[in-house]
Amino acid sequence: MLSNRPYLLRAFYQWIIDSACTPILVIDANNPKCKAPLDFAEGGEIVFNISNSAVRDLKIGNELVEFKASFSGVIHIISAPIKAVLAIYAEENGEGIFFDAEDEGDEEPSDIPSITPLKKIDGGIRDNYTLDANEAEITGDAKPKAKPILKLVE
Numbered sequence: 001m002l003s004n005r006p007y008l009l010r011a012f013y014q015w016i017i018d019s020a021c022t023p024i025l026v027i028d029a030n031n032p033k034c035k036a037p038l039d040f041a042e043g044g045e046i047v048f049n050i051s052n053s054a055v056r057d058l059k060i061g062n063e064l065v066e067f068k069a070s071f072s073g074v075i076h077i078i079s080a081p082i083k084a085v086l087a088i089y090a091e092e093n094g095e096g097i098f099f100d101a102e103d104e105g106d107e108e109p110s111d112i113p114s115i116t117p118l119k120k121i122d123g124g125i126r127d128n129y130t131l132d133a134n135e136a137e138i139t140g141d142a143k144p145k146a147k148p149i150l151k152l153v154e
Contacts, residue, residue, distance in 0.1 A: 005082050005099060006062045012088045012097050013050070013060060021090035025050045025065070028101055031084035037071050045086060048078065 016023040025048045027034060029041035036046050048069060050058055055078075058067040066079045089096025 002062070003082065005085065006060060008097060009065070009082070009085060009088055010060050016088070016090045016096065017051075019090065021092045023050045024048065024087075024089050024091050024096075025085065026087040026089075027065070027080045028084040028086055031081060033079075033081045034084050035077065035079040037076050040071060049091070050088075 013023050026045055027036065027048070028044065029036060029038055029046040030044045038046070040046055048055070048067075050067060052058075055067040055069045059065070062082065064079055064081055065085060066077070068075055069078055070076070085099060086101060087096060087098045089098075
């Protein structure tokens with residue numbers, strides 16, 4: 001059976017865009033097949049804003065995520081295998097999906113997907129929020145804080 005990761009990435013990307021939020025992609029910078037400016041990696045991960053205004057020619061294929069991005073005024077072609085993608089989430093509220101790291105040696109995907117949906121990230125922009133009666137709009141204390149730090153939520 002095919003990996004569900006690229007399909008989930010495309011679905012979450014579209015959901016985040018349709019929700020008028022900023023999609024953030026986190027990749028494993030230590031993956032040997034990852035082509036990205038490693039000067040911008042922190043803790044073995046590199047974080048990208050992949051909104052239409054931030055990148056060009058975004059392609060989320062079944063094997064690779066590819067796009068063009070500018071770092072310090074220099075355009076780079078970013079390429080990362082799907083297995084190197086660790087997360088995609090909305091910058092505004094931290095909602096998205098986190099994937100376990102996969103080894104390049106994995107040939108068969110497991111029968112049970114190792115995916116953990118993100119509910120909320122501590123330190124995110126909206127630390128305290130409530131849903132209104134229709135559950136259609138986030139209200140409450142929405143004071144901006146530091147950018148969220150990605151943590152595994154179990």
